[in-house]
Amino acid sequence: MATRLVILDRDGVINEDSDAYIKSPEEWIAIPGAAEAIARLKRAGYQVVVATNQSGVGRGYFDAATLGAIHDRMHETLAAAGATLDGVFHCPHAPEDGCDCRKPAAGLLDQIANALGEPVAGAWLVGDSLRDLQCGAARGCQPVLVRTGKGERTLAKGLPPELADVPVYASLPAFVEHLLGR
Structure with a gap:
């Protein structure tokens, strides 16, 4: 039986993504229905956490205080929809830092x-990129790909054979509808 835990990537799953990074609270814009989907998961008894790479900190595009302000906006937006998170875990490192927490490494899942x-084995891990799926698979999670954010790009590149059976949903709300409708 799967654990009652859902791990969400942030950019592209909960909020609109940007190739130029989300660098301010004003740039953090919820994907329609995402906050309500998280509220539904919470009402159904799931723990919901975020695991997000935020290399913009390590690259100097924004600082830790700004990341905190962005997350404050996320929490406010979720609260307005009746949703809460059980934790937000982020990797602030740049790719060249060689940390163990930057997805596809699984350090955030260990945290x-x-x-x-x-x-976290058995938990759902919802992401929009191959690195999200690889991270989840490394710790025995049940990876799910959404088409929002970089999801369409990820699908267009093709998934490796070991992830070919990963379920794909239009969005976080579509995944939650399927999960709770089971």
């Missing part, structure tokens, strides 16, 4: 497991 006091 989540430690914080929640339970393994």
